[in-house]
Amino acid sequence: xxxxxPGRIVEILDEDLMLAKAEVGGVRRNINxxxxxxxxxxxxxxxxxxxxxxxxxxxxxxxxxxxxxxxxEEIGEAYEQELEELRTSQIE
Amino acid sequence: xxxxxxxxxxxxxxxxxxxxxxxxxxxxxYKIMEVCGGHTHTIxxxxxxxxxxxxxxLVHGPxxxxxxxxxxxxxxxxxxxxxxEVIFTCxxxxxxxxxxxxxxxxxxxxxxxxxxxYSPLDALRIxxxxxxxxxxxxxxxxxxxxxxxxxxxQRAKKEGIENISVFCNHVTIVPPVRALLDSPDLRLDxxxxxxxxxxxxxxxxxxxxxxxxxxxxxVAGFEPLDLLQSILxxxxxxxxxxxxxxxxxxxxxxxxxxxxxxxxxxxxxxLRPYFEWRGLGFIAQSALKISPAYxxxxxxxxxxxxxxxxxxxxACQCGEVLKGVLKPHECRxxxxxxxxxxxxxxxxxxxxxACAAYYNFGRKSFQxxxxxx
Ligand code: SF4
Numbered sequence: 001x002x003x004x005x006p007g008r009i010v011e012i013l014d015e016d017l018m019l020a021k022a023e024v025g026g027v028r029r030n031i032n033x034x035x036x037x038x039x040x041x042x043x044x045x046x047x048x049x050x051x052x053x054x055x056x057x058x059x060x061x062x063x064x065x066x067x068x069x070x071x072x073e074e075i076g077e078a079y080e081q082e083l084e085e086l087r088t089s090q091i092e
Numbered sequence: 093x094x095x096x097x098x099x100x101x102x103x104x105x106x107x108x109x110x111x112x113x114x115x116x117x118x119x120x121x122y123k124i125m126e127v128c129g130g131h132t133h134t135i136x137x138x139x140x141x142x143x144x145x146x147x148x149x150l151v152h153g154p155x156x157x158x159x160x161x162x163x164x165x166x167x168x169x170x171x172x173x174x175x176x177e178v179i180f181t182c183x184x185x186x187x188x189x190x191x192x193x194x195x196x197x198x199x200x201x202x203x204x205x206x207x208x209x210y211s212p213l214d215a216l217r218i219x220x221x222x223x224x225x226x227x228x229x230x231x232x233x234x235x236x237x238x239x240x241x242x243x244x245x246q247r248a249k250k251e252g253i254e255n256i257s258v259f260c261n262h263v264t265i266v267p268p269v270r271a272l273l274d275s276p277d278l279r280l281d282x283x284x285x286x287x288x289x290x291x292x293x294x295x296x297x298x299x300x301x302x303x304x305x306x307x308x309x310x311v312a313g314f315e316p317l318d319l320l321q322s323i324l325x326x327x328x329x330x331x332x333x334x335x336x337x338x339x340x341x342x343x344x345x346x347x348x349x350x351x352x353x354x355x356x357x358x359x360x361x362x363l364r365p366y367f368e369w370r371g372l373g374f375i376a377q378s379a380l381k382i383s384p385a386y387x388x389x390x391x392x393x394x395x396x397x398x399x400x401x402x403x404x405x406x407a408c409q410c411g412e413v414l415k416g417v418l419k420p421h422e423c424r425x426x427x428x429x430x431x432x433x434x435x436x437x438x439x440x441x442x443x444x445x446a447c448a449a450y451y452n453f454g455r456k457s458f459q460x461x462x463x464x465x
Contacts, residue, residue, distance in 0.1 A: 034243050038352040054211025055240045058291050064343050071315040078443035089210035092217050
C-alpha cells in the first residue's frame with residue numbers, strides 16, 4: 001500500500017467531489033484529485049499523476065511517469081499485488 | 093559489481109558507484125539510515141549494498157507502517173472486526189499481520205465481515221451501499237496515506253454518511269527518527285529521507301537533523317539509481333563537511349510539500365500526546381487521532397478500545413530490527429520460526445518490511461559477503 005503508481009487522467013468526472021477517471025496499469029478507475037486540483041493547481045485529461053490508495057498525490061511529467069512505471073515493473077510482485085488491489089476498487 | 097548490469101542506466105549507475113567509492117575514507121565506517129520501508133525493499137531487490145564499499149553500512153529505519161504498529165492495536169482492530177454489526181475494511185497489507193490471538197484473515201475465515209479495500213474511498217462506498225451496517229476503516233500509514241483518510245472523512249461529513257468510522261493508526265515520520273537519534277544504541281552518520289511521505293510534508297520537517305544533530309539528510313526517490321545518487325549526495329556532504337537537507341527527488345517532491353494535504357490533515361486530525369511504537373516504545377506526539385470536529389467518525393469513541401499493551405512474543409526481535417540495532421537475519425527466529433508463509437512479526441508480512449525484503453532478496457548477497465555484516 002505504500003507504492004505510488006503513475007496513472008493518466010482520462011476525464012474529470014466531478015469537480016465538486018474531486019473525482020476523475022484515470023487509466024492505471026491498463027485499467028480505468030475513478031480516483032480523487034483533491035490534492036492536485038486546488039487553488040492554482042489544475043489537472044486535466046492527459047495529465048500524469050502519482051496515485052496512492054485512490055488519490056492523486058502529485059503531478060508527474062511524462063518521462064517521469066514512464067521511468068517510474070518501468071521501475072515498478074522491475075519490482076515485480078509488490079507491484080502486481082498493488083495492481084490487483086486497485087482492480088477491485090470502485091470509487092464513486 | 094554484479095548487479096549493476098541489471099540497472100536500466102547501468103553506465104550512470106557505475107559512474108555514481110565509482111564516485112561514492114572515491115569519496116569513501118577507507119579508515120571510516122559510515123552508517124546511513126534509509127528511513128522508508130519502500131527504500132529498504134529497493135535496496136534488497138536491486139542489491140544496492142553490493143555496489144557500495146564495505147565501509148558504508150545501510151541501516152533500515154522505522155518507515156514501514158504495519159511493522160511499527162504495536163500488537164495491542166492489532167488486537168483492538170480484530171476485536172472491532174468481530175462485532176456482528178460491523179463491516180471491517182482495511183488494506184491488504186493488514187490482513188496477515190499477527191495479533192496476539194491470530195490475524196484478520198483467520199477472523200474472517202471464522203465468519204467476521206472483513207473486506208480488503210484499495211482505498212478509504214472504497215470503504216466509504218461500502219458504507220453508502222450498506223446503510224444498515226456499521227463500516228469501520230482500519231487506517232494505517234505515515235503522512236503519505238493520512239491525507240487520503242482525511243479527505244475521505246471530509247467527504248463523508250459533506251454527504252452526511254454516518255455509518256462509517258475510522259480506527260486511526262496514522263503515525264508521523266519525524267518523531268521516531270528523533271527518538272532514534274536520541275537513543276544511545278545507535279550512532280548514525282546520515283539519513284536517506286523518505287520520498288512519498290515528503291510529497292506531503294515537504295523537506296522542511298527534516299531540518300532538525302542537520303540543525304539539532306549535525307546529520308545530513310537527502311530526500312530520495314525510490315528507483316535504484318535514485319538511491320545511489322542520494323548516497324552520493326550524502327557522501328559529498330560528509331566529505332566536504334557540509335550538513336544540510338537536500339532534495340534528490342525534486343521532480344516529485346516540492347520543498348514545501350502539498351499544502352492542500354496538510355490543510356485537510358489539520359482539519360481532520362490532531363496529534364496524540366503519545367503513541368506506542370513497536371520496538372521504540374512510547375513516543376510523544378508521534379501519531380494522529382481524529383479531531384473533535386470529526387469525533388462522530390472516531391471508532392475509538394464508538395467502540396471501546398481500552399488501549400491494552402500486549403508484549404511481543406518472546407522469540408521475536410522485531411524491536412531491535414526496527415531500531416536498526418539488529419539486521420533481519422540476526423533475529424534468532426529469522427527464516428526458521430518466522431518466514432513470509434508463517435510470519436511471527438509484521439516485518440515479515442509487508443513488502444516494505446525489512447525481514448520480508450531480506451528473506452526474498454537479500455539472502456544471496458548475505459551469503460556472498462557473509463561475516464561482513
Ligand atoms: S524475523 Fe520475524 S520475529 Fe524476527 S524480527 Fe523479523 S519479523 Fe520479527
